[in-house]
Amino acid sequence: MRAFHVLTSCAALLVSCGEKKKSTESDRGDRKPTIAAVNYPLAYFADRLAGDFATIVFEVPPDEDPAFWKPTDEQIARIQQADLILLNGASYAKWVATASLPSNSRVVTSESFETTYLKAEGVTHAHGKKAEDHSHGGFAFTTWLDLKQAAAQAAAAANAIAREFPDHKEAVMDNLAMLLNDLKDLDRVMASATAMLKGAPVIASHPVYQYWERAYGLVVPSLLWEPEMDLTEEAMADLRKIQDANPGAAIFIWEGEPLPAHIEKLRSVGLTSVVVSPCANRPSSGDFLSVIKRGIASLQALAE
């Protein structure tokens, strides 16, 4: 009976069989290696680590938020071709969840600290037979604003690059050492600059500062404001609610440069505006380090 089962299976499976191609590992040949990244900090790290021998693919247009960017089929197809795809993890870049990417090329750079991801608020709902609750909010994803986490992400990227391109391992590790030094310095200066904020809550325009808040011991309640939006009565009412819930707040953190009118309006309610950009997308000038340094400098200026 067993033999019959085996034979009938054989007959069925061989219906479409004839000759076949030999399978070999894909050969990169003379093609320049490519590394794709889902946000600018990872693209910057990749460039620092492997820019000498690899092309860094970062497809997000300058005016888009990489977290919510929706790539076209053609853009996904280009990313699929990359030898390595650096992902942020923590449900960053929503398109990744619905895109088809090669599993062996993907590197979740925040995997080493995934157990410490922070939950983001979102509407939770349940339905279906099992009626399990689930949230569409996911995790807070601006992981790199904790600069120790940024260093861990850079190290994860470097290890993956060194594994994928063993001929360049030594150079990548040397570059990593320099990058980690820079990030360590930045972290030290950030800790020092934020020390003076610890006394009172700091209100943020957008809920992207959760890891920054945790790393530097701050209290950062947030709104859902954009720098260029109209500060309507409704928006100001939301601000008042947060001010009431967080007495003593005197500093307002913006993701990007706000309109001068916004600065004035906030000053009238006792808030001083400061720009601390998460630098999720490629800046119009400078690079990741310089943008973070600018934010630190703004915070230091407050103290002075």
Next chain:
Amino acid sequence: MSSGSIVYLSWKHLSYRPFQTLTLVAAVALTFYLPFALGVFTTEITSTLQDRARSTPLLVGPKGSSIDLTLNSLYFTPQELPPLPHSAFTRLAKHRFGTTIPIHARFRAGDAPIIGTSLDYFRHRQLEVMDGRMITRLGDCVIGAQLANEKDLKPGDKITSSPGDAFDLAGVYPLRMRITGVLAANRTPDDDAVFVDLKTAWIIEGLAHGHQDLADPAAASAVRKREGNVIQANASVVEFNEVTEPNMASFHFHGNADHYPLSAAMLIPANGKSRTLALAHYQAETATEQIVIPVDAVANLTETLFATHTMVRAAIRLFGLASFGLVVLVFLLSFRLREREMLTYAKIGARCLTIVVLKSAEVAIVLFAGIVIALGSLLATKALAAELLPILLH
């Protein structure tokens, strides 16, 4: 009498009775052809099975029959074993033994297997898109060349998964998938399959779905209960049976991803050491999965095939012997009927030996023609075996 005259006379006699001659030639040809042709097809089947198995160095799957695991993962036969949890796949990937490729082969679209996998599968099998482009998102699929040809499908068309159980009214909705490309033929089971991203396979499984936004006032009738940020929906919530650009963001997963099912994981070890380590890893008594060397599993399978082949070949040889006996009988009877003709030859001066040579020449011509036809057919069979096999098995 010269040898030319003998051949001429024999030929004249054979061509005088063409039906009898052709029957004899065909009987001789078949007697020689069949056992050897069976050998050619068996070799082809074995070679095809082994080629696919050789290109799949290792398989990791749930414990059970290694042949079932191999057939399901390599040839997409229906899944007999329990599923492999996704956590086992991620654990395997974290060991970094080499390239790991998920295989989810549980569902079908009509007769075509739907294979949920990652893009690494296409790279490993060197499957290229002949028409259209590769899958890029949830709900996309690429199809094999044979399937496209049979069903007249092309990029831009839709193909729908078959519901697992037609009588399970509360079961999984069929998913309409967008065909983005047709793969180049490689004469393997890939030619008949529908390939989707693993996440799409999980949508078909019912582990992920998209539905109307419950926070939207338009979906108010579908809301059963709302407590703060928690919304519970009733059965009237509209679920999408196709992933489109506008509704894609609404697709989300339920439950623990560690428990999501796979059929198996293909492992292409980075080197010999990784292969040994991987094999050793799954020999531990605590291992909850098994590792299979597909070549060995297929070798077991072909052993059974060979045993059957030997029996069939013995039967064909007996049949051949009987056919040959009949041919001899036909010749003997024919010679008996032609006794007067032979006497005439003797009377006009032919020696006894000449008559024997004359009879032998007729037999030789028939045997020679039969053997030549058998050899020609065998050569043609050998050359066309790969093409003939699917036709014969269909």
